[in-house]
Amino acid sequence: MPRLLFIFLMVLSPMALGSTVSIMGVRTWADSEHTRVVFDLTGPADHNLFTLIEPHRVVVDLKNASVAPQLVNGAEVQGLVQRIRAGVHDRNDLRVVLDLAGEARAKSFIVKPSGNHGYRLVVDLQGAARQAAAPVKTLPAVRRDLVIAIDAGHGGADPGAIGPRGTYEKDVVLGVAKKLAQLIEKEPGMRPLMIRDRDVYIPLRNRKEKARQHKADMFISLHADAVARGGAQGASVYTLSERGASTESARLLAERENSADLVGGVSLNDKDDLVASVLLDLSRAATVESSLQLADAILRRLGGVGKLHKPRVEQAGFVVLKSLDVPSVLVELAFISNPTEERRLQNDAHQWRLARAILAGVRDYRDQYLPQPRYAVGGGREYTVKPGDTLVGIARRYEVSLDSLRNANGLNSDLLPVGRTLLIP
Ligand SMILES: [Zn+2]
Numbered sequence: 001m002p003r004l005l006f007i008f009l010m011v012l013s014p015m016a017l018g019s020t021v022s023i024m025g026v027r028t029w030a031d032s033e034h035t036r037v038v039f040d041l042t043g044p045a046d047h048n049l050f051t052l053i054e055p056h057r058v059v060v061d062l063k064n065a066s067v068a069p070q071l072v073n074g075a076e077v078q079g080l081v082q083r084i085r086a087g088v089h090d091r092n093d094l095r096v097v098l099d100l101a102g103e104a105r106a107k108s109f110i111v112k113p114s115g116n117h118g119y120r121l122v123v124d125l126q127g128a129a130r131q132a133a134a135p136v137k138t139l140p141a142v143r144r145d146l147v148i149a150i151d152a153g154h155g156g157a158d159p160g161a162i163g164p165r166g167t168y169e170k171d172v173v174l175g176v177a178k179k180l181a182q183l184i185e186k187e188p189g190m191r192p193l194m195i196r197d198r199d200v201y202i203p204l205r206n207r208k209e210k211a212r213q214h215k216a217d218m219f220i221s222l223h224a225d226a227v228a229r230g231g232a233q234g235a236s237v238y239t240l241s242e243r244g245a246s247t248e249s250a251r252l253l254a255e256r257e258n259s260a261d262l263v264g265g266v267s268l269n270d271k272d273d274l275v276a277s278v279l280l281d282l283s284r285a286a287t288v289e290s291s292l293q294l295a296d297a298i299l300r301r302l303g304g305v306g307k308l309h310k311p312r313v314e315q316a317g318f319v320v321l322k323s324l325d326v327p328s329v330l331v332e333l334a335f336i337s338n339p340t341e342e343r344r345l346q347n348d349a350h351q352w353r354l355a356r357a358i359l360a361g362v363r364d365y366r367d368q369y370l371p372q373p374r375y376a377v378g379g380g381r382e383y384t385v386k387p388g389d390t391l392v393g394i395a396r397r398y399e400v401s402l403d404s405l406r407n408a409n410g411l412n413s414d415l416l417p418v419g420r421t422l423l424i425p
Contacts, residue, residue: 001325007097011260012101020064020065020066021041021065021119022044022065022066023039023040024041025040026084027083029078029079029349030079030081031079031191032145034125034127034191035070035079035124035125035127036122037098037123038120038123039096040119041065041118041121042119043062043118044119045062045110045362046062046063046064047062047110049107049123051106055100056103056104057097058097058104058123059095059098060096061094061096062093062095063092065093065094071087071293072086078397079393080101080102082101085099090245099156103127104125104127106124107123109121109122113404119291144191144255145189145190146191147215148184148220149193149211149214149218149219149220150178150193150194150218150220150222151219151222152170152196152222153221153224153320155198155199155201156199156200157201157242159290160173161225161336162226162336163295163336164337167336169223169336172199172336172346173222173252174196174199176346177196178417179198180358180359183355195211204319204320207320208322208356212261217327218326218327219321219329220358220362221318222331223333225337226256231338232338233334234307234309234334235302235308235309235334236308237295237302237313237328237329238312238315238331239314239329240316240318240328241288241315241317246391248316250315257319258320261299287327290327290376291327294327294362294401296313298329298331298358298362298365300361301357302331303359304357327365331358333354382421383421385417385418387418393420404425408424
């Protein structure tokens, strides 16, 4: 039907020529240090971000873009963002202004469509000079979010194991890693740290270094297992052993996972590693113990969503887990060499199940072994007000009503003194 086709072309052509992108929605999240604003877009957009001071603002200019003003101007905000405004700029462009509660570092990026979401513009804000401004801490315990390092194995030139249908380990583990990060992002008292968030090669030692730099509290390395004959199946969880592998298959696996670094051009056999393993500090004994506890918690939860390869946590000499002084585990999600498991590993719903199981394991571990006062942000009942916090934001984060929060703290107004400790009902 040529006529119908013609009409389609007429309708589509303005988009094809790169004209208007619309903002369809605005969402904001905040934790104690970061605020993230996500704009849902109808398509990809060229954008430019800059910051202004006195008062502090972030300005985002979107080329050939538009929005219904009430959608942005009425958006609920929290964290560092006090208000969002939008208006036409240079005739065809859109200027979005975020009014901030204080100084912040800002970065932005476009996220391509995935799952139920289309194109998104993400603006991440991190409060600056917080430490100088914060009042002297009177509470003895340090309260902060648990940082969970998520290490998607392999990447870039190193595909990891390859399934019979050609599935790459590096891709499926990244899929699970991203989902796990999304879940942790929403988990009160926890924050994800993605060691690798795209298809890129990162040497094993740099992975550990990144976790250390960001003060990760746990390190979870994700992999998919493979054997020459396709029959083996099920998930396994490993921890590091300095004294040698608990079984021969664990030793072979460690050799295979460790060989990743040879692909990236870095030899493992240099002196640093040897020296490091000889000079391990005494805190390692405690770390080995807590790694086993974390591994066990994750293994139990994985057993709830699929088969287990071995009913017990195994140990082997994984380089990526070496010299980390926080609980560190390596999860083999399944056997990518097994055609049935390869298919499941690729399945989005199954990836979510795996991610949820790992999070549940992390939660179990935290609840059972971590001293609660230190990690009171999520499970505990107190919160210290930070610059940029709003009562609404705090109420939402803890899923309590505004009134109950006001009553519990005898607050007559919504003014929040920075540094005040609130009871969370
Ligand atoms: Zn691997």
